[in-house]
Amino acid sequence: MGFLDIRNVTKSYGAVEVLHRVDIAVDEGEFLVLVGPSGCGKSTLLNMIAGLESISGGEIAIKDRVVNGVHPSKRNIAMVFQSYALYPNMTVGQNITFGLEMHGTPRPERDRALAEVAKLLQIDHLLDRKPGQLSGGQRQRVAMGRALVRDPDVFLFDEPLSNLDAKLRVDMRTEIKKLHHKLKRTIVYVTHDQIEAMTLSTRIAVMNKGYVQQLGTPKEIYDSPANLFVATFMGSPAMNIIPAKLVVENGRALAEITDAGGKPLRLGFGAGNYSAWEGREILLGIRPEAITDPEGADRNSHNVQPLHNMVTVTEPAGADTFVTMVLSGKDVIARMRADAAVHPHQPFDFAVNMEKAVAFDPKTGDRIQA
Amino acid sequence: MSVASQDTAVSTGRITRMLIYLILLLFALFYLLPLYVMGVNSVKPLSEITGGNMMALPQEWTLDPWRSAWSTAQIGVQATGLKPYFLTSILMVVPAVVISTMIGAINGYILTKWRFKGDTIIFGLMLFSCFIPFQIVLIPMARVLGILGLAGSVPGLILVHVVYGLGFSTLYFRNYYAAFPTELVRAAQIDGAGFFRIFWRIMLPVSGPITVVCVIWQFTNIWNDFLFGASFGGTTQPMTVALNNLVQSSTGVKEYNVHFAAAILAAIPTLIVYIVAGRYFVRGLMAGSVKG
Ligand SMILES: Nc1ncnc2c1ncn2[C@@H]1O[C@H](COP(=O)(O)OP(=O)(O)OP(=O)(O)O)[C@@H](O)[C@H]1O
Ligand SMILES: [Mg+2]
Numbered sequence: 001m002g003f004l005d006i007r008n009v010t011k012s013y014g015a016v017e018v019l020h021r022v023d024i025a026v027d028e029g030e031f032l033v034l035v036g037p038s039g040c041g042k043s044t045l046l047n048m049i050a051g052l053e054s055i056s057g058g059e060i061a062i063k064d065r066v067v068n069g070v071h072p073s074k075r076n077i078a079m080v081f082q083s084y085a086l087y088p089n090m091t092v093g094q095n096i097t098f099g100l101e102m103h104g105t106p107r108p109e110r111d112r113a114l115a116e117v118a119k120l121l122q123i124d125h126l127l128d129r130k131p132g133q134l135s136g137g138q139r140q141r142v143a144m145g146r147a148l149v150r151d152p153d154v155f156l157f158d159e160p161l162s163n164l165d166a167k168l169r170v171d172m173r174t175e176i177k178k179l180h181h182k183l184k185r186t187i188v189y190v191t192h193d194q195i196e197a198m199t200l201s202t203r204i205a206v207m208n209k210g211y212v213q214q215l216g217t218p219k220e221i222y223d224s225p226a227n228l229f230v231a232t233f234m235g236s237p238a239m240n241i242i243p244a245k246l247v248v249e250n251g252r253a254l255a256e257i258t259d260a261g262g263k264p265l266r267l268g269f270g271a272g273n274y275s276a277w278e279g280r281e282i283l284l285g286i287r288p289e290a291i292t293d294p295e296g297a298d299r300n301s302h303n304v305q306p307l308h309n310m311v312t313v314t315e316p317a318g319a320d321t322f323v324t325m326v327l328s329g330k331d332v333i334a335r336m337r338a339d340a341a342v343h344p345h346q347p348f349d350f351a352v353n354m355e356k357a358v359a360f361d362p363k364t365g366d367r368i369q370a
Numbered sequence: 371m372s373v374a375s376q377d378t379a380v381s382t383g384r385i386t387r388m389l390i391y392l393i394l395l396l397f398a399l400f401y402l403l404p405l406y407v408m409g410v411n412s413v414k415p416l417s418e419i420t421g422g423n424m425m426a427l428p429q430e431w432t433l434d435p436w437r438s439a440w441s442t443a444q445i446g447v448q449a450t451g452l453k454p455y456f457l458t459s460i461l462m463v464v465p466a467v468v469i470s471t472m473i474g475a476i477n478g479y480i481l482t483k484w485r486f487k488g489d490t491i492i493f494g495l496m497l498f499s500c501f502i503p504f505q506i507v508l509i510p511m512a513r514v515l516g517i518l519g520l521a522g523s524v525p526g527l528i529l530v531h532v533v534y535g536l537g538f539s540t541l542y543f544r545n546y547y548a549a550f551p552t553e554l555v556r557a558a559q560i561d562g563a564g565f566f567r568i569f570w571r572i573m574l575p576v577s578g579p580i581t582v583v584c585v586i587w588q589f590t591n592i593w594n595d596f597l598f599g600a601s602f603g604g605t606t607q608p609m610t611v612a613l614n615n616l617v618q619s620s621t622g623v624k625e626y627n628v629h630f631a632a633a634i635l636a637a638i639p640t641l642i643v644y645i646v647a648g649r650y651f652v653r654g655l656m657a658g659s660v661k662g
Contacts, residue, residue: 073560073562085551085556
């Protein structure tokens with residue numbers, strides 16, 4: 001039993017079901033991120049927690065109280081909207097305290113709460129301005145202030161950073177994280193940016209087409225994706241997916257692929273029992289950072305294997321150099337140190353950290369548990 | 371080459387612009403001419419009009435025609451001037467405009483932010499009411515007013531104009547509020563504001579421009595209406611009907627100077643609304659509020 005329980009929740013618009021049996025228990029103080037491509041139902045789920053959308057099936061409970069029929073203002077939640085939704089006719093101060101005013105909080109107490117929040121978010125000097133006179137980042141702060149001042153049980157964020165420019169987005173991301181460390185409040189945060197999801201969350205729910213594909217810590221999601229969708233959605237550049245054949249040799253599972261010239265190559269998996277898949281086609285998943293030059297290989301890994309292949313393209317990107325090659329007829333990207341001595345159209349000795357490799361069933365897309 | 375062509379472009383631009391201004395000026399003068407005629411002749415003794423040039427400035431300035439039009443002219447059977455009718459018009463127009471605008475605003479608010487099953491059909495029907503000609507509703511309306519016991523009274527006229535104005539005021543506000551971000555309403559709901567509180571505190575404060583448009587539209591329409599006033603006014607007739615009675619009366623000499631003064635009196639309120647509210651509108655109450 002969590003702090004916020006989403007139990008078997010479905011949502012239908014007419015005959016169309018857009019959310020299917022979502023089941024998530026969020027503990028107190030957790031930072032849950034709902035991430036997924038556009039239209040997967042993230043906002044719908046968030047709005048259902050907020051009470052802005054009705055619940056078609058299942059139930060949502062906050063602190064063990066089922067809130068299905070409870071009005072948004074009585075759920076003790078606060079929401080930060082993508083567009084900030086600041087009241088244009090009110091000053092920043094009035095915007096922040098409007099909720100308290102509606103809940104009948106006396107004036108002196110409102111002023112005290114406002115001062116506290118304004119100080120926390122460093123917007124003291126903006127309190128008399130109208131939203132129209134603020135920059136994007138400042139509006140963002142005010143919107144957060146409006147949520148914070150209510151001291152709710154659960155904070156709901158719907159893509160709060162997506163209207164900001166790249167640099168500000170990174171800054172605000174850090175601030176939100178700091179805020180969470182400081183206040184230790186329960187947060188549900190919607191984004192379609194997987195980096196935001198990885199950096200902010202204590203747990204991530206990856207969603208697609210109305211289904212929760214995987215629920216887990218950022219590390220679980222990144223290192224042990226439950227299926228191809230999660231594997232390719234999380235991480236940038238995306239995980240390389242290479243068609244391979246599974247062979248077993250001396251009791252050890254190997255993925256057989258071909259190099260750029262069509263010559264067969266074998267990469268051995270670490271521990272794990274793949275015997276059920278012997279002789280069958282699989283999809284081998286390797287993250288770009290698991291393919292490096294031999295010096296750049298992870299020293300803590302027990303299973304780094306050499307791979308000799310032709311380099312197609314190199315793309316220096318400052319801190320890293322992205323190197324493209326062809327394996328089993330597919331473009332595969334490796335992420336290397338900037339000073340790796342790698343050149344296009346020349347063969348190179350790569351090192352593959354097979355400890356981080358995963359295998360997928362090509363038919364269902366599910367990860368092969370070994 | 372390009373420089374030369376640019377030069378000619380600029381100079382032709384200047385000439386064209388001067389031409390446009392000239393034409394606009396001529397049109398403006400043309401349209402202002404009737405107002406000039408009315409103004410000039412309303413401050414002349416009658417003899418100067420009947421005996422001379424309508425366009426000339428008065429030789430003898432007088433305000434008697436205005437006084438007469440306002441308080442002593444023969445209208446129908448009584449020599450009351452336009453004063454009582456003016457009052458009737460005000461008593462009719464102000465509540466009718468206020469009520470139809472308020473209801474239109476609430477309708478627009480509901481139709482955009484509190485959607486319900488069949489709301490588009492209802493809006494479609496309301497929209498349709500904008501296109502129903504006055505004549506068609508005359509007889510049913512007379513019957514309704516009779517049943518309600520409001521026939522021939524100011525409240526009856528108010529009701530007629532509110533009902534007829536609702537289609538337009540709803541249309542205005544619905545379209546305006548459709549562009550108003552729904553997230554604001556949701557935020558206010560979470561903040562704990564109810565239906566009317568959201569309307570009052572969030573929607574209305576940014577509704578200035580559309581309210582002005584709606585008020586101008588309703589005011590001029592209702593003030594200028596003749597048909598409903600003549601049909602349902604009974605003894606409490608509005609300004610337009612009285613003006614008609616004054617001008618059309620067949621007894622006695624036609625006092626053109628009084629007619630001119632009366633016509634201006636009848637037009638003044640709408641003029642004031644245009645001048646005052648129009649400026650308010652242009653200044654723009656929205657300045658940097660919702661957008662951005
Ligand atoms: N009122 C509605 N009627 C019918 N379908 C709807 C309605 N609102 C949303 N949907 C559908 O529900 C699905 C989920 O929508 P939702 O807004 O939750 O997506 P999202 O994950 O938040 O996407 P985005 O990242 O673009 O915001 C979409 O396929 C959408 O078309
Ligand atoms: Mg969304």
